[in-house]
Amino acid sequence: MVVRKDSDFLNDKDYTGLIATSSNRRKSQWIDRYEKHSTCNIRGNVQTRIKKLRESNWDGAIFAAAGLERLELSHEIAMVLDWMIRRLLKVLLRWFAEKMIRKQQLFAKNSTTKKPLCVQASKEIS
Template sequence: MKIIRIGTRDSELALWQANTVKNKLEALGYKSELVPVKSTGDLVLDKPLYELGITGIFTKTLDVAMLKGEVDIAVHSMKDVPTALPKGIVQAAVLERAATEDILVFKGNTSFLEGEGTIATGSLRRKAQWLNRYPDHKVVDLRGNVNTRMQKLEDNNWNGAVFAKAGLERINLKPENNIALDWMVPAPAQGAMLVVAMENDDFCREALAKLNDEATEICTRIEREFLRVLEGGCTAPIGALAEIEGDEISFKGVLFSLDGKRKIEVEETLALKDAESFGKRSALEVLNNGGKELMEEIKSKI
């Protein structure tokens, strides 16, 4: 039987994710091995992500390794994956989603929330939402994998930093001193893991189909469709969350200006059977509601 070579970034979180897929495949009787690869996003830490001008900076290296035939499949945090996959590579499985929300890891106490404070994040989405809620705060750039960012928070005199709850929980790094930011709309597909394979690799696609979680796949598809229609290939402060409850699906999407002062949002609940193109319709609503001009402004500033 073919050994499935699993491409992964070499950070602790990425390896945890890849090992999760490896264990699930082996439980089904498949043989697999990990092939860790360093990505440009992990190597260049002195520039904000949007300045590097590459969508999919964390996925590109693994895409190349797959296209060259060095690995068979690749495991990603789904929120890092561009909405358009490279030619020849397809979505093969979305694993059951973990927590979707962001959390604030703070130092000392939270009295700074009442006055002035400095918060660290490398995400335009988190920055815009933070400034929308706390306009007197300063937001500084924070890059690197989860462990690096946690260490930088420790080493600097910032009040706190924003992280995805799922990432910290997966590698047991979530400290006591955290607050759930239930008001912050997460990144599209946050908390979900995506496995991609080559389009012509029936063996791997068949194996991975067995790991697919349908509810997570539906929700992330809607969120990423919302992102794709709004974004047009540029990084912008966009949040989206779809949730299934019984036979209904609710969706919330937001677009912010870079300074967080302007916010365009859409919120709707539909019957699950009517969810086709839900993300696209929601994005068009935002675009028609001032989002088109706001996106043009964001593109001119980044």
């Protein structure tokens, strides 16, 4: 989520925006999409962060939707960043990647031991 005074700046490809967030995951996703923008850290509870946004020269701040909704601050939401990967999806992607790496390691190990891959994998995983 972005809490913003005005989101028109997102349509200007040459604009060098400044977005506040404390999440490295959100920073990297934002910069990947808006290469000319910068990010800065923001600390404090949600209400403090919203106050800091209003008093700053930042163009916006990224918040978790669940946190804003839980605190009944949905009216602060200027736009939903549905293109941004959420934490749960990140965890699932990491789990899947680790499984794939483990399978590759087992396959590489199997190629030197000549054991059937399914036998080696069942021993290694269990």
